[in-house]
Amino acid sequence: MSTAASLSLAEKDQRYALHPFTNLSAHEQNGPFIISRGEGIYVFDEQDNRYIEGMSGLWCTSLGYNEKRLINAATRQLEKMPFTHMFTHRSNEPAIELSEKLVSIAPGDITRAFLVNSGSEAVDMAIKMVWFYHNAIGKPNKKKIISRKRAYHGVTIASGSLTGLPYVHDGFDLPAIPVIHTETPYLYRVGETDETEADFATRLAATLEADILAADPDTIGAFIAEPVMGAGGAIVPPETYFDKIQAVLKKYDILFIADEVICGFARTGNMWGSQTYNINPDIVTCAKQLSSSYLPIGAVLINQKLYDAFVTGSDQLGMFGSGNTYGGHPASAAVALETLNIYEERNIVQHVRDRSGRFGERIDALSNHSLVGHSRHVGLIGAIEIVKDKSTKEQYPVGDKTAAKVMAAAKNHGVIVRAVPGDGIAFCPPLIISDEQIDDMFDGIQAALDDVRRELS
Ligand SMILES: Cc1ncc(COP(=O)(O)O)c(C=O)c1O
Numbered sequence: 001m002s003t004a005a006s007l008s009l010a011e012k013d014q015r016y017a018l019h020p021f022t023n024l025s026a027h028e029q030n031g032p033f034i035i036s037r038g039e040g041i042y043v044f045d046e047q048d049n050r051y052i053e054g055m056s057g058l059w060c061t062s063l064g065y066n067e068k069r070l071i072n073a074a075t076r077q078l079e080k081m082p083f084t085h086m087f088t089h090r091s092n093e094p095a096i097e098l099s100e101k102l103v104s105i106a107p108g109d110i111t112r113a114f115l116v117n118s119g120s121e122a123v124d125m126a127i128k129m130v131w132f133y134h135n136a137i138g139k140p141n142k143k144k145i146i147s148r149k150r151a152y153h154g155v156t157i158a159s160g161s162l163t164g165l166p167y168v169h170d171g172f173d174l175p176a177i178p179v180i181h182t183e184t185p186y187l188y189r190v191g192e193t194d195e196t197e198a199d200f201a202t203r204l205a206a207t208l209e210a211d212i213l214a215a216d217p218d219t220i221g222a223f224i225a226e227p228v229m230g231a232g233g234a235i236v237p238p239e240t241y242f243d244k245i246q247a248v249l250k251k252y253d254i255l256f257i258a259d260e261v262i263c264g265f266a267r268t269g270n271m272w273g274s275q276t277y278n279i280n281p282d283i284v285t286c287a288k289q290l291s292s293s294y295l296p297i298g299a300v301l302i303n304q305k306l307y308d309a310f311v312t313g314s315d316q317l318g319m320f321g322s323g324n325t326y327g328g329h330p331a332s333a334a335v336a337l338e339t340l341n342i343y344e345e346r347n348i349v350q351h352v353r354d355r356s357g358r359f360g361e362r363i364d365a366l367s368n369h370s371l372v373g374h375s376r377h378v379g380l381i382g383a384i385e386i387v388k389d390k391s392t393k394e395q396y397p398v399g400d401k402t403a404a405k406v407m408a409a410a411k412n413h414g415v416i417v418r419a420v421p422g423d424g425i426a427f428c429p430p431l432i433i434s435d436e437q438i439d440d441m442f443d444g445i446q447a448a449l450d451d452v453r454r455e456l457s
Pocket residue numbers: 058118119120121123152153154155226230231259260261262287288
């Protein structure tokens with residue numbers, strides 16, 4: 001390697017940076033993929049090669065990469081007041097305006113917003129709220145949380161425990177809080193032969209009920225679900241699933257946390273995934289598209305029932321004793337508020353609905369490819385699953401990393417997508433994408449599948 005003074009940027013990365021969700025020895029060999037700039041739905045590497053960002057970064061840059069209004073909103077706020085906190089009655093203008101706006105657009109019966117910095121922090125706080133709530137109403141045993149296999153809810157000790165993916169638990173001694181992982185609503189893999197979506201949903205609700213009874217309903221505080229599972233594979237639930245799940249939860253007095261960190265803000269063709277699937281949550285967690293990720297921010301939204309209990313509990317204990325230095329950061333809040341204004345002015349929900357037809361057609365067309373066993377999508381999120389044999393659904397050996405090969409081939413064709421568990425390829429482009437750009441994106445994916453097909457044969 002070169003001397004420290006003459007290291008390239010990539011070499012410095014390899015020498016000094018420790019990367020999340022990365023095979024560290026492979027990184028030592030291969031180095032980083034450095035993104036230098038962005039424009040609309042495109043990002044450019046150091047050599048100025050252009051890529052369609054088919055994953056919106058990490059399912060988050062909804063308004064693309066050069067939205068001037070967000071840059072101006074941050075700059076204005078930083079010049080006026082770069083930092084105030086929300087502890088001990090302190091507040092600031094953008095955080096107040098954003099809380100009001102979030103409550104006004106929130107799904108169901110939400111009445112309050114608590115601002116945080118990320119999705120994991122939002123989920124962690126939601127769990128603390130479930131615990132605080134049950135202590136305050138005199139049901140201190142209701143502390144277990146039900147999550148689902150293949151769920152992704154973050155990486156902190158609590159949110160990582162709720163995540164239902166082994167690679168998040170392994171080596172970190174998770175789960176470390178009381179959690180039950182119920183079955184995942186993935187019809188293609190978990191469904192029985194000839195089972196309809198509705199029958200599958202009925203069976204999943206019965207499994208949930210059996211899990212609740214086995215764990216003792218009086219010890220279960222909440223159920224958490226992404227309306228569409230994101231990092232676990234962009235898994236779209238079967239029809240009637242959430243209706244049947246909610247009926248079971250109601251029967252056993254279990255709170256519903258809708259984790260809208262990916263689905264929130266139009267991704268599924270409604271402002272919230274909860275609206276797409278008729279969910280009436282007690283708690284909503286959101287982040288990512290809340291600010292189009294121009295600055296870090298997340299929120300936990302709660303209904304009045306929880307808020308009233310928090311008031312009582314905080315009186316008894318002296319305070320509601322939780323918060324983060326940057327929760328309600330004025331610059332992040334100003335950017336989030338501007339993001340929500342842009343969504344409203346440009347009717348982003350309608351734009352997603354208008355684009356979702358072309359997006360869905362192109363994903364479904366991929367399932368004609370000999371490598372693709374299954375496709376799924378809603379709004380502007382979707383995935384395919386790579387299989388070795390379409391008729392038996394047999395997969396390639398895990399070690400072959402076939403989906404990772406497709407992802408690498410797509411990059412050669414100027415498209416960034418993501419390999420997800422179970423040899424899936426996920427698609428989640430910026431919401432501002434046009435029909436022509438959707439075509440360009442899937443032309444690249446089609447070519448990538450052809451490349452890998454050739455390589456495998
Ligand atoms: C549904 C969901 N919840 C929580 C998180 C965690 O968010 P963050 O990475 O901001 O901590 C993610 C991240 O992808 C997510 O998809």
